[in-house]
Amino acid sequence: MKFGIVIFPGSNCERDCFYVAKNVVEQEAVHLWHKERDLQNVDVVIVPGGFSYGDYLRAGGIARFSPIMSEIINFAEKGGLVIGICNGFQVLVESGLLPGALMVNKNLKFICEDVYLRVENNKTPFTRHFKKGEIVKMPIAHKEGNYYAPPDIVKELENNGRVVFRYSTEDGEITEEANPNGSVNNIAGIINEKGNVLGMMPHPERMAETILGGDDGRKVFTSLLEMVS
Amino acid sequence: MKKKPEVSVELAKKLGLKEDEYERIFKILGRKPGYTELGIFAGLWSEHCSYKSSKKFLKRFPTKGPQVIQGPGENAGVVDIGDGLAVVFKMESHNHPSYIEPYQGAATGVGGILRDVFTMGARPIANMDSLHFGEIGFPRMKYLVEGVVEGIGDYGNCVGVPTVAGETYFEKGYNYNILVNAFTLGIANKDKIFYGRAVGPGNKVFYVGSRTGRDGIHGATMASEEFSEDTEEKKPTVQVGDPFMEKLLLEACLKVMDKNLIVGIQDMGAAGLTSSSFEMAGRAGTGMILNLDKVPTREEGMTSYEIMLSESQERMLLVVKKGHEEEVKKIFQKWDLQAVEIGEIIEEPVMVGYFHGEKVFELPVHPLTEEAPVYDRPRKVPDYIKEVHSFDENSLPLPDDLTETIEELLVRPNIASKRWIYRQYDHMVQINTVIRPGGDAALLRIKGTNKFLGLVVESNGRYTYLDPLEGSKWIMAEAAINLATIGTRPLAITDCLNFGNPEKPEIMWQFEQSVEGLSLACEILKTPVVSGNVSFYNETNGKPILPTPAVGMVGLAEGIKKIPSNFFTSGDNLIYLVGDSPLSLAGSEYLKMKKGSIIGKLPSINLEYIANLVELLLSLWWEGNIESAHDVSEGGVAVALLEMSMGSRGKIGFNIKLPGGNERIDRILFSETPGRVLIEVKEKNRENFEKAVREKNIPIYYLGKTTNEKGIIDAQLIINTVELFKKWDNFLEESLRQ
Numbered sequence: 024m025k026f027g028i029v030i031f032p033g034s035n036c037e038r039d040c041f042y043v044a045k046n047v048v049e050q051e052a053v054h055l056w057h058k059e060r061d062l063q064n065v066d067v068v069i070v071p072g073g074f075s076y077g078d079y080l081r082a083g084g085i086a087r088f089s090p091i092m093s094e095i096i097n098f099a100e101k102g103g104l105v106i107g108i109c110n111g112f113q114v115l116v117e118s119g120l121l122p123g124a125l126m127v128n129k130n131l132k133f134i135c136e137d138v139y140l141r142v143e144n145n146k147t148p149f150t151r152h153f154k155k156g157e158i159v160k161m162p163i164a165h166k167e168g169n170y171y172a173p174p175d176i177v178k179e180l181e182n183n184g185r186v187v188f189r190y191s192t193e194d195g196e197i198t199e200e201a202n203p204n205g206s207v208n209n210i211a212g213i214i215n216e217k218g219n220v221l222g223m224m225p226h227p228e229r230m231a232e233t234i235l236g237g238d239d240g241r242k243v244f245t246s247l248l249e250m251v252s
Numbered sequence: 253m254k255k256k257p258e259v260s261v262e263l264a265k266k267l268g269l270k271e272d273e274y275e276r277i278f279k280i281l282g283r284k285p286g287y288t289e290l291g292i293f294a295g296l297w298s299e300h301c302s303y304k305s306s307k308k309f310l311k312r313f314p315t316k317g318p319q320v321i322q323g324p325g326e327n328a329g330v331v332d333i334g335d336g337l338a339v340v341f342k343m344e345s346h347n348h349p350s351y352i353e354p355y356q357g358a359a360t361g362v363g364g365i366l367r368d369v370f371t372m373g374a375r376p377i378a379n380m381d382s383l384h385f386g387e388i389g390f391p392r393m394k395y396l397v398e399g400v401v402e403g404i405g406d407y408g409n410c411v412g413v414p415t416v417a418g419e420t421y422f423e424k425g426y427n428y429n430i431l432v433n434a435f436t437l438g439i440a441n442k443d444k445i446f447y448g449r450a451v452g453p454g455n456k457v458f459y460v461g462s463r464t465g466r467d468g469i470h471g472a473t474m475a476s477e478e479f480s481e482d483t484e485e486k487k488p489t490v491q492v493g494d495p496f497m498e499k500l501l502l503e504a505c506l507k508v509m510d511k512n513l514i515v516g517i518q519d520m521g522a523a524g525l526t527s528s529s530f531e532m533a534g535r536a537g538t539g540m541i542l543n544l545d546k547v548p549t550r551e552e553g554m555t556s557y558e559i560m561l562s563e564s565q566e567r568m569l570l571v572v573k574k575g576h577e578e579e580v581k582k583i584f585q586k587w588d589l590q591a592v593e594i595g596e597i598i599e600e601p602v603m604v605g606y607f608h609g610e611k612v613f614e615l616p617v618h619p620l621t622e623e624a625p626v627y628d629r630p631r632k633v634p635d636y637i638k639e640v641h642s643f644d645e646n647s648l649p650l651p652d653d654l655t656e657t658i659e660e661l662l663v664r665p666n667i668a669s670k671r672w673i674y675r676q677y678d679h680m681v682q683i684n685t686v687i688r689p690g691g692d693a694a695l696l697r698i699k700g701t702n703k704f705l706g707l708v709v710e711s712n713g714r715y716t717y718l719d720p721l722e723g724s725k726w727i728m729a730e731a732a733i734n735l736a737t738i739g740t741r742p743l744a745i746t747d748c749l750n751f752g753n754p755e756k757p758e759i760m761w762q763f764e765q766s767v768e769g770l771s772l773a774c775e776i777l778k779t780p781v782v783s784g785n786v787s788f789y790n791e792t793n794g795k796p797i798l799p800t801p802a803v804g805m806v807g808l809a810e811g812i813k814k815i816p817s818n819f820f821t822s823g824d825n826l827i828y829l830v831g832d833s834p835l836s837l838a839g840s841e842y843l844k845m846k847k848g849s850i851i852g853k854l855p856s857i858n859l860e861y862i863a864n865l866v867e868l869l870l871s872l873w874w875e876g877n878i879e880s881a882h883d884v885s886e887g888g889v890a891v892a893l894l895e896m897s898m899g900s901r902g903k904i905g906f907n908i909k910l911p912g913g914n915e916r917i918d919r920i921l922f923s924e925t926p927g928r929v930l931i932e933v934k935e936k937n938r939e940n941f942e943k944a945v946r947e948k949n950i951p952i953y954y955l956g957k958t959t960n961e962k963g964i965i966d967a968q969l970i971i972n973t974v975e976l977f978k979k980w981d982n983f984l985e986e987s988l989r990q
Contacts, residue, residue, distance in 0.1 A: 078496075232683075234815065
């Protein structure tokens, strides 16, 4: 299986995602430069975290105009698997692949810490190795991760199992205290209607090895392996 | 165009030069300097760039060792870690700019130190910071804290270098001069280290990165003066950072170095193009011809003076290997950056600059760099020393309620959790962080190897105020023990020496004593100094900061059997106090809380013993006989025990009995003298553990056991650790909000 990890100017998690794909789950991995149009026959595209184009306009606001993004949009429309992590999620939202917006955290500050997530849907290509309702630990690291969508969209997401991860307590309760950034309904990750594009603020690649404090995030990568083989 | 100011002794003084230094310029040149030339002298001869007051003393530092590849004098130090790898690191101060404009001051401090490291060919993998603020309630202090933390965070987070450890102090002595010291460490291939040397006459000099603006002109001079009431007016001397540009520059520079296309490279830091060009030529014994018309500028009508002295950020000077100019340009273009040829290396050690068809400077290189003025300034023991040393600890009444005292200590700003700060720093990007901020030191793995790095920054202005020599030994001892509590062997250090006005004999005495203390410790702990920086003139209206040498120490472990911890891991384990140190309340948080002042005489510590303790801790982790270890430092044994239970949010407590005898209970509980460590051991490892300690001839006291949600000392002091955790954890955020 082949992972393609996008590099925009300002990306800074592309090497981490590459390492996990290649060295932890032992798959083929390539980098995709933002100025290119060739997706190099990858099976999964990862849009990694960072500060694409410095995030000076709006997080992810410029990246969507890059040549590689139009190819990724085509790829996604044909059913190709795409994950956007952190800034990557912001890019996918800005490109229209996922609905809603990511606003500044409610405390207006950058937050880097482990959070607990409840897996709301394990029937996606990205989460099939999780149990439904499983509580997992992964870190967040962002200043703009406060997910917002108009009530009708949120309703549509909720009713169709498109909320994939939700911030929860260690015991799986969905409380305001467990919500680090103010996201509507504690939403941490969502999927598109077709189920092939995932966006999430937490970083699964940072929790893929026990030496770093846990390996819950690894399942996001391993779930995919079964998908395309 | 503006008319150039007339060169005169008054103008020279305005630029920070002394009268005799101005005369010296005439002697060197045999003529009157031009305006741009005078600016160049002022920049290079500023305290910040020339180290003219400190140079004589810095020679005392031990800088050699089998592990040292490059010691002080380059952009950063380089240390061999085996298997063809090297670590490159340095710490630098950005105190003055951060006080004037906290966000940009701190951000550009991080930017500058990152460049110092990646110019050596190393990819930065970790940042740390040492911060000293005034009292939280002091006017403007919350604004400074918020700004500095956000500035450090935003810059490091964007570039994608994790901030993995640090220290933060709040103390009256920094009310008017805060300290912001930033540390960066990078990893490089041992045989691919690049230096700031302008070698090879005929090679072209390239300018890369941001355009040159009018920001930060004379920042170096500003950082070489005391503050007075007009500090606000100095805002324009503070630079503005662009971490996105830095990230692009980092990737492009690492690429040209990886492909071996350049022979020399240096960041345009303090004194901008002036220092980078002169220093590079100075180290190589060459000269340069610079065409200032080619320098990309941000605004119209900039003068040669401004171009040479601007401290605009994110700019580098490269010397390209002949014939590879186009390749270099292409790599920078890939990252949407400009690489512009602005000059050429010449054999003769002379720096020549042309602008608008006119020769604007022609200066010999060596007299400005290597032969810059050096002072042997007078030293004198300050009057306060006798007074603070005369305090008699026995005059202090014993506390009525020890439980209350301990609980109070835990929420002192210096002891309370710093989570509010490090939560704003991405400390995990690059996925190497094994032990995160909040412990004694950070532990990083190096991918593809079995190596681990330990990182710590250490300072304590109170100790070094009471006794700069002994205090410096204390902070070195603490740093080494901190690294050993996470199983890494101290390798080398970098330092930031923060002091007041060196023209005052009392300050120079503090400086000399500190250098001596650090040196003694470096020798015995076998941790040479490989890089560093001196920051003088941390004074406002004649009042200096506490003398504050800060040390960044790096440790190494090859293979790890068990991931070390500084926190209790489970209930029903044994707790030991290992080691001995002369008990004293001097400079302690407890004494400060009780008396409101920094007083006492630090007892002398035995550094050979500290080195032995370090070896013991390393062998204990290596054998896997222990579960956690934490050194006794600020707040004493009482605070150290509670800190060990904070890792479990207070859920794992302790029930212990202290060794005592006839000693005062507060000295037992709150002495901060380095050399004691708390260790958690499983019953099944008891014998092996005790044997290992005894073999090293180190004293050992069995204290008791870990237990649930309570801290019990001598059956009488009972602390609810879960409740205390919440207070300790929230303290900083709440006090900043008030």
